[in-house]
Amino acid sequence: MQDSATVQDWIGRSETATDVLRAQPARFMQATLDRDSGLVDGDGLPPLWHWLYFLDARRASELGRDAHPRKGGFLPPVDLPRRMWAGGRVRFHAPLILGQEASKRSTILSVREKQGRSGRLCFVTVEHALFQNGEPALTEEHDIVYREDPAPDAPLPTPVMAPVEAEISECVTPTEVMLFRYSALTFNGHRIHYDVDYARGVEGYEGLVFHGPLTATLLIDLACRHRGLPPKTLSYRGVAPLAGLAPFQIEATTEGEVSLVWAKRQDGALAMSAEVTF
Structure with missing residues (x-):
């Protein structure tokens, strides 16, 4: 067990x-999603596309095994090798406007160590x-989970099944x-998204892994298109990886002012769940 006092000092x-x-990164994102590239300065940035900005470009010599920046800078020096995007919560205060400067203040809120069925977790x-013109635009809580490498003989986790009824499915x-x-647009060097041998042989996935933030982006986009309204809040959680380039479904249903959205794998397993309020 690592020295918990050390990582707790990062809070x-x-x-x-x-x-x-x-506007150019946003237009490139439109092209990545196979859409017409029509966003220009003065337009509002679509929800969660702020992840295309405020990028951290570290020198190649400062990267770790997985090509993420080595821990111990802004993020705490967790002594677990695998890093995953676990989920988060977002409050949308005002649209972010393309062509204008924005600022971001990031703060470590918590560091929690647990013992899971697959080993240690942190x-x-x-x-x-995020602020623009001195006014709050967006507040996000981002959950990152660090975990051990998988044991060669570790059993596959029992999948959580996705809902079976949806009002809309794509x-x-x-x-x-x-x-x-998407890796290029977000300057994300994590090898699980482009190095299939690493993804399979080191981190134990079935193949290349679909980005968690891109999944969340597709889910809130589906909810907003379904409702025809801008979102107020989003809460999302990764449940199981989307790996191997297999097609998957994004689906939505409504409960009053809330849209329930999820990503479903081909085997019916739930990959990510989310709630969007309008």
């Missing part, structure tokens, strides 16, 4: 960044507060190009 650490929300929650067919483009 409360903050960093700030500024960026101009240029959850790190980071708050990101099929997403991942490709290597889609994963490569």
Whole structure:
């Protein structure tokens, strides 16, 4: 067990960044999703596309085994090798406007160690507060989970089955190009998204892994198109990986002011669940 006092010392650490929300990355994102590239300065940024900005470009010599920046800078020095995007909660205060400068303040909210069925886990929650023209635009709590490498003989986890009834359902067919483009747009070097030998042989996935943030982006996009309204809040949680470039479904249903949305694998297993309020 790592020295918990060491990682707990990271709670409360903050960093700030500024960026101009240029239209070009948003247009490239539209092309990645096979849509017309029509966003221009003055348009509102679609929900969760803020992940295309405020990127952290570390030197190649500062990267770890998985090509993420080595831990111990802003993020705590957790001594577990695998990093996963576990989920988060987002409050949308005002649209982020393309072509204008924005700022982001990030703070480590919590570091929690647990013992799971697959071994040790460490959850790190980071708050990101985004501002534009001095006014709050978005507040996000991002959950990161660190875990051990899988044992060669570890049994596969029992899947949680997705809901069977949906008001709307769309099929997403991942490709290597889609994963490569999203990794490039977010400057995400994590090898599970483009190095199939690493994804299978080291981290134990069935193949290339579909990005968790891209899944969340597709889910809130589906909910907003379904309701025809801008979102107020989003809560989402990764349940099981989407790996191997297998097609999957994104689905939605409504309960009053809430849209329930989820990603469902071909075997019917729940990959990500989310709630969007309007």
